[in-house]
Amino acid sequence: MTIAPERTAIYEGSRIPKRVPTILDVPPELVATDDILQVNFGPNHPSTHGVLRLIVDLDGEQVVGVDAVIGYLHTGFEKNMEQKTWWKAITYPERIDYVGYQNNELTFVLAIEKLLAIAIPEKAIWMRMLLCELNRIHSHLVYLGTSALELGAISMFWYTFREREMILDLSEMVAGARMHTRYFQVGGLAEDIPSGFFPECRTFVEWMPKALDDYLGLLDRNQIWLERTKGIGLLSADDAIALGQSGPIARASGIDWDLRRDDPYLAYDRVDFKVPVYPGGDVYDRYRVRMDEMAESTRIVRQCLDKLERLEGKPWIADDRKVVLPPREELHTSMESLIHHFKIVTEGYRVPEGEVYVAVESPRGESGCYVVSDGGPRPWRVHFRAPSFVALEATATCMHDALIADMVAVIGSLDAVMGDTDR
Amino acid sequence: MNWNEIPGFVEVKSAHGETTVVVERERIRDACSYARDELGFNFLADIVATDYLHWGGKGVSGYIGTASGRDLNLPMTQGLQVQPQPKPWRFSVSYHLLALREGAPRVRLQVWLEDGEPVPSVISVWPTADWHERELFDLMGIRFEGHPNLVRILLEDDWEGHPLRKDYPIGGEPVRFSDAE
Numbered sequence: 158m159t160i161a162p163e164r165t166a167i168y169e170g171s172r173i174p175k176r177v178p179t180i181l182d183v184p185p186e187l188v189a190t191d192d193i194l195q196v197n198f199g200p201n202h203p204s205t206h207g208v209l210r211l212i213v214d215l216d217g218e219q220v221v222g223v224d225a226v227i228g229y230l231h232t233g234f235e236k237n238m239e240q241k242t243w244w245k246a247i248t249y250p251e252r253i254d255y256v257g258y259q260n261n262e263l264t265f266v267l268a269i270e271k272l273l274a275i276a277i278p279e280k281a282i283w284m285r286m287l288l289c290e291l292n293r294i295h296s297h298l299v300y301l302g303t304s305a306l307e308l309g310a311i312s313m314f315w316y317t318f319r320e321r322e323m324i325l326d327l328s329e330m331v332a333g334a335r336m337h338t339r340y341f342q343v344g345g346l347a348e349d350i351p352s353g354f355f356p357e358c359r360t361f362v363e364w365m366p367k368a369l370d371d372y373l374g375l376l377d378r379n380q381i382w383l384e385r386t387k388g389i390g391l392l393s394a395d396d397a398i399a400l401g402q403s404g405p406i407a408r409a410s411g412i413d414w415d416l417r418r419d420d421p422y423l424a425y426d427r428v429d430f431k432v433p434v435y436p437g438g439d440v441y442d443r444y445r446v447r448m449d450e451m452a453e454s455t456r457i458v459r460q461c462l463d464k465l466e467r468l469e470g471k472p473w474i475a476d477d478r479k480v481v482l483p484p485r486e487e488l489h490t491s492m493e494s495l496i497h498h499f500k501i502v503t504e505g506y507r508v509p510e511g512e513v514y515v516a517v518e519s520p521r522g523e524s525g526c527y528v529v530s531d532g533g534p535r536p537w538r539v540h541f542r543a544p545s546f547v548a549l550e551a552t553a554t555c556m557h558d559a560l561i562a563d564m565v566a567v568i569g570s571l572d573a574v575m576g577d578t579d580r
Numbered sequence: 581m582n583w584n585e586i587p588g589f590v591e592v593k594s595a596h597g598e599t600t601v602v603v604e605r606e607r608i609r610d611a612c613s614y615a616r617d618e619l620g621f622n623f624l625a626d627i628v629a630t631d632y633l634h635w636g637g638k639g640v641s642g643y644i645g646t647a648s649g650r651d652l653n654l655p656m657t658q659g660l661q662v663q664p665q666p667k668p669w670r671f672s673v674s675y676h677l678l679a680l681r682e683g684a685p686r687v688r689l690q691v692w693l694e695d696g697e698p699v700p701s702v703i704s705v706w707p708t709a710d711w712h713e714r715e716l717f718d719l720m721g722i723r724f725e726g727h728p729n730l731v732r733i734l735l736e737d738d739w740e741g742h743p744l745r746k747d748y749p750i751g752g753e754p755v756r757f758s759d760a761e
Contacts, residue, residue, distance in 0.1 A: 228732075233743060236743055398680065399706060420683075514625075523625060546715075
């Protein structure tokens with residue numbers, strides 16, 4: 158039985174539109190035929206992953222022109238953060254990329270820590286890494302569930318959300334919130350890890366490889382899925398770099414690049430994991446990269462657990478009273494602690510003057526945070542390099558020669574979170 | 581690395597483990613092509629602008645809109661313990677470049693400008709600059725010369741003002757059909 162359809166090979170040269178790199182123009186000879194139908198795809202359409210609007214020019218079923226319009230979810234996070242003290246602003250980044258929240262929070266916290274030049278305890282480093290990897294699995298599960306759903310594989314959605322639920326339960330156990338945990342503090346973690354977390358997390362780590370096998374069984378030998386994804390939405394390596402693509406999109410185009418390995422932060426240089434790279438540059442390879450990444454993330458979580466179990470009883474936050482809240486019990490006995498607590502909560506801590514750019518490998522690629530401080534208790538400027546924003550720039554290039562039905566597959570594979578795009 | 585060779589080189593600074601190369605505003609496109617072709621910084625990660633209006637002043641980051649106009653947000657404002665280094669111009673535009681090779685070297689190319697001065701667009705060097713430049717035009721009001729499609733991207737087309745500027749009022753919102761009209 159052959160189930161693998163013939164696959165379009167990756168193209169030579171560049172397909173980035175010439176006039177404007179992000180707009181696919183209708184060819185002039187087609188404009189002359191006066192037979193082009195312009196359709197608004199979104200902003201309110203279930204398969205645009207939120208409020209993405211595509212203005213599509215159609216010649217029959219063939220997409221001949223695309224213009225992506227964004228901004229429907231713009232909420233001015235960056236301006237808002239300038240009005241908050243540093244530690245109050247930590248709640249914002251999570252809500253920017255609300256699927257890869259933990260990684261976004263990490264970017265901002267790492268940026269503040271870089272300016273403060275504060276060292277964080279070992280336990281916090283490993284726990285941050287563990288939660289970021291759980292979050293990566295969570296994000297890829299949402300990708301897998303929704304993009305399979307959009308192509309008609311409804312049952313995938315229920316399976317992936319079953320595992321996603323397990324991750325959210327773990328988050329709730331650690332931080333009290335299912336999403337948007339605000340668990341990373343400057344200097345470490347907000348709370349110690351509850352002891353019941355380890356067995357629960359172990360259960361998940363044991364379960365996850367089985368779940369991945371299930372997904373593979375459901376999708377990878379499914380002829381509809383293969384035909385809808387193979388050779389669709391092509392993006393060559395050179396075009397991907399020119400368009401600033403990173404993360405799974407770049408790795409599916411054959412670019413062997415992962416910030417966790419190539420520019421290690423936290424303790425990624427002390428864990429063992431592989432970086433999946435596929436050369437096809439199509440929707441199918443983006444799916445395979447994310448599937449492999451989930452397996453690798455599970456391995457990293459397991460190594461973090463091994464390490465963290467040995468660190469039980471160790472401090473989880475740096476002992477720097479100018480920046481870190483004093484332990485709760487000291488407030489009743491120590492006047493200095495009470496003063497520090499009061500000052501940090503009302504006025505906030507001061508961060509030395511300077512500008513830094515910190516980038517981490519979020520589930521969507523390079524998630525960067527640029528921060529300027531004037532030495533006061535509030536950020537002067539915060540800017541996020543949003544991987545979804547950049548991913549959507551590739552829409553026009555990927556839509557080359559696409560049919561209208563492929564459009565849904567392509568958008569799903571770019572995995573843009575509109576909160577991240579519009580900020 | 582020899583930064584002086586970059587076209588339009590002004591100075592190089594190093595702080596917090598990051599390198600910032602300041603270049604002349606008019607030559608940023610040449611500087612970017614040079615960084616890409618000669619120095620191997622093939623990946624443009626981000627373009628970001630900062631408004632330094634009233635930098636080092638008191639309570640600048642706390643304008644708030646009131647019925648009679650703008651006021652300083654006094655309750656949350658503290659003076660600075662140390663005056664920060666003065667800035668030569670009002671706006672900075674930073675280009676965060678990355679080289680996809682061993683060691684992942686990064687560099688920040690920076691240009692400085694006053695309100696209304698145009699910056700050459702770097703779309704011809706990196707197509708990804710398209711939306712970044714549109715975003716800066718939209719939110720910061722910086723004009724990029726040679727951009728083929730410099731229109732607002734996040735806000736609606738008829739929006740007034742550029743919200744990320746420091747003199748943009750916050751907290752208030754224009755009210756249509758108020759009694760005063």
